[in-house]
Amino acid sequence: MERTLVLVKPDGVQRGLIGEVISRLENRGLRIVGAKFLQVSRELAETHYAIHKGKPFYDGLIAYITSAPVMAMVWEGPSAITAVRQTMGSTRPTEAAPGSLRHDFALEVGRNLTHASDSVENGVAEVSLWFTEQELVTWERATDSWIFE
Ligand code: DAT
Ligand code: MG
Secondary structure: OEEEEEEEOHHHHHOOOHHHHHHHHHHHOOEEEEEEEEOOOHHHHHHHOHHHOOOOOHHHHHHHHOOOOEEEEEEEEOOHHHHHHHHHOOOOHHHOOOOOHHHHHOOOHHHOOEEEOOOHHHHHHHHHHHOOHHHOOOOOOOOHHHHOO
16 A cells, blocks of 8 residues: 655645545545645745755746645555556646646646655655644545455
């Protein structure tokens, strides 16, 4: 079982797409284990995107993610990292597969709606950056045995 951090970024929140993102992840069969709605501080944004520091788009990225509230969530499931990134689509919406969120709801790389962890290790690190242990719920879903083999 893998865990991934999922963010509905400010554009997704402003456009009323929180429900769409949650629906798609629920429909996929992933299980939610934590969620909170927050205004991201500059400090959290800089830690989260530390790997991109120095890149030409970095300042715009920090301004974007701190510009309005985000919906932060943790989702889990078998191969959750790969599955969620597939549901999000490629970073550039014009390269995202038809049917993916970024294809279906976005056009520009700087307004690409969502974030999802890109590896198991980054998933663990990002979940602990954004959530405390107490904010994560370990639970069994009635349908689990029909979705998880
Ligand atoms: P992803 O969000 O798909 O994991 P990433 O980690 O490479 O993509 O980059 C983080 C975010 O930074 C991405 O969602 C949008 C922005 N970004 C990445 N590459 C960019 C570029 N070449 N120009 C503008 N923004 C970019
Ligand atoms: Mg990334």
